[in-house]
Amino acid sequence: xxxxxxxxxxxxxxxxxxxxxxxxxxxxxxxxxxxxxxxxxxxxxxxxxxxxxxxxxxxxxxxxxxxxxxxxxxxxxxxxxxxxxxxxxxxxxxxxxxxxxxxxxxxxxxxxxxxxxxxxxxxxxxxxxxxxxxxxxxxxxxxxxxxxxxxxxxxxxxxxxxxxxxxxxxxxxxxxxxxxxxxxxxxxxxxxxxxxx
Amino acid sequence: xxxxxxxxxxxxxxxxxxxxxxxxxxxxxxxxxxxxxxxxxxxxxxxxxxxxxxxxxxxxxxxxxxxxxxxxxxxxxxxxxxxxxxxxxxxxxxxxxxxxxxxxxxxxxxxxxxxxxxxxxxxxxxxxxxxxxxxxxxxxxxxxxxxxxxxxxxxxxxxxxxxxxxxxxxxxxxxxxxxxxxxxxxxxxxxxxxxxxxxxxxxxxxxxxxxxxxxxxxxxxxxxxxxxxxxxxxxxxxxxxxxxxxxxxxxxxxxxxxxxxxxxxxxxxxxxxxxxxxxxxxxxxxxxxxxxxxxxxxxxxxxxxx
Numbered sequence: 001x002x003x004x005x006x007x008x009x010x011x012x013x014x015x016x017x018x019x020x021x022x023x024x025x026x027x028x029x030x031x032x033x034x035x036x037x038x039x040x041x042x043x044x045x046x047x048x049x050x051x052x053x054x055x056x057x058x059x060x061x062x063x064x065x066x067x068x069x070x071x072x073x074x075x076x077x078x079x080x081x082x083x084x085x086x087x088x089x090x091x092x093x094x095x096x097x098x099x100x101x102x103x104x105x106x107x108x109x110x111x112x113x114x115x116x117x118x119x120x121x122x123x124x125x126x127x128x129x130x131x132x133x134x135x136x137x138x139x140x141x142x143x144x145x146x147x148x149x150x151x152x153x154x155x156x157x158x159x160x161x162x163x164x165x166x167x168x169x170x171x172x173x174x175x176x177x178x179x180x181x182x183x184x185x186x187x188x189x190x191x192x193x194x195x196x197x
Numbered sequence: 198x199x200x201x202x203x204x205x206x207x208x209x210x211x212x213x214x215x216x217x218x219x220x221x222x223x224x225x226x227x228x229x230x231x232x233x234x235x236x237x238x239x240x241x242x243x244x245x246x247x248x249x250x251x252x253x254x255x256x257x258x259x260x261x262x263x264x265x266x267x268x269x270x271x272x273x274x275x276x277x278x279x280x281x282x283x284x285x286x287x288x289x290x291x292x293x294x295x296x297x298x299x300x301x302x303x304x305x306x307x308x309x310x311x312x313x314x315x316x317x318x319x320x321x322x323x324x325x326x327x328x329x330x331x332x333x334x335x336x337x338x339x340x341x342x343x344x345x346x347x348x349x350x351x352x353x354x355x356x357x358x359x360x361x362x363x364x365x366x367x368x369x370x371x372x373x374x375x376x377x378x379x380x381x382x383x384x385x386x387x388x389x390x391x392x393x394x395x396x397x398x399x400x401x402x403x404x405x406x407x408x409x410x411x412x413x414x415x416x417x418x419x420x421x422x423x424x425x426x427x428x429x430x431x432x433x434x435x436x437x438x439x440x441x442x443x444x445x446x447x448x449x450x451x452x453x454x455x456x457x458x459x460x461x462x463x464x465x466x467x468x469x470x471x472x473x474x475x476x477x478x479x480x481x482x483x484x485x486x487x488x489x490x491x492x493x494x495x496x497x498x499x500x501x502x503x
Binding site: 006007008009010011013014048049050051052089090091092123124126127146148149161185187188190191 | 286
């Protein structure tokens with residue numbers, strides 16, 4: 001926050017950074033070859049819903065766009081609602097997206113982000129999460145994209161509210177060579193329990 | 198990066214705050230000038246005031262935590278509180294402050310610390326028990342806004358003038374009482390007159406700066422309310438938290454309240470010994486009506502913009 005804004009007691013809503021997301025497909029290859037963690041084909045966008053009608057309009061448009069996108073990608077329109085969404089215990093909403101191809105998945109996530117951003121809800125975007133899993137299904141890893149920072153961090157849950165810190169740090173080392181920006185402040189690597197993916 | 202600004206600034210509020218700040222500076226300048234004209238050696242006083250200011254500024258987190266018997270809690274001890282703060286900080290793009298809980302049934306929360314890096318956010322067990330989770334989130338967003346706005350620094354500096362004026366008044370009084378007056382009658386007369394003038398000026402300065410500091414504090418509260426409402430996207434939740442907490446606070450026995458009063462400036466809702474304020478001029482927080490009015494205005498803004 002700029003000093004003047006702080007002195008005047010104004011905090012400007014922080015706009016989301018969307019572009020660093022596109023480094024993910026490259027990182028997915030690295031994760032698969034070096035750590036044996038393959039993308040699960042699932043991603044989710046977490047945002048804070050805003051009160052009011054204009055927000056509903058943005059969501060309607062999003063629904064349309066996702067419908068269109070899925071129709072083109074699959075060649076057939078699905079009947080299920082395309083805005084798979086659920087609320088968590090903190091009052092945030094999670095939009096769940098699926099695509100086996102990481103590049104397509106990133107595009108779809110970007111579609112959600114940019115639509116919300118265009119309608120002025122960029123400040124409400126919290127994070128995007130991409131799922132990865134080991135071949136045996138035992139190890140689970142999530143790459144969390146922080147919209148406001150434009151950085152990623154690894155999150156590896158290990159049982160009841162415990163996380164596998166050694167694995168997370170190993171992943172950080174692995175991805176250091178990639179073009180993926182990793183969040184340097186470990187204090188911002190907050191845990192996300194009960195993820196919908 | 199998008200430059201679209203969904204939430205317009207409250208220009209009136211910013212202007213009022215700016216004018217208040219400007220007036221504080223003017224009063225300060227006048228005060229210093231008068232002192233120099235009179236020719237008092239300020240060194241000792243300024244050193245003492247400076248030390249106090251430094252202590253208040255540097256140890257603000259420890260002082261407030263100690264006074265409120267707040268204890269820093271780990272993520273395992275308070276997962277929900279940490280979870281809320283984590284997410285709000287990620288939304289607002291600020292470093293996460295330490296999180297503390299105070300064992301007190303007084304429903305309140307405060308933030309303190311000289312910079313966002315050293316800040317502590319503390320909630321009492323009373324407020325956590327009374328509020329629903331979204332309301333608690335709104336309250337914490339209000340406190341985090343205080344941290345982001347560096348309100349500890351702003352209010353400490355603003356209080357400095359008042360403190361300085363008070364010190365000068367006392368210093369002059371003691372000097373007059375124990376220092377004795379000159380042998381020469383004329384010198385003594387002019388010295389006494391000068392001293393009285395200094396005391397009078399100090400007193401007036403103190404009174405004015407006190408009122409201005411309080412006004413500034415109220416504007417900072419409104420700013421924090423506004424930022425919290427915009428950050429959480431739900432002004433009405435903050436409003437309902439305010440109503441709940443204010444209602445509860447009025448019902449608390451007054452002994453607890455008095456011991457908590459010196460820390461009002463950093464509180465979410467002020468503890469008032471009498472349950473009603475005789476004049477809004479002296480209060481550190483805006484009236485509940487005013488805060489609610491602002492929040493419903495923001496609610497309308499959020500709803501109408503496309």
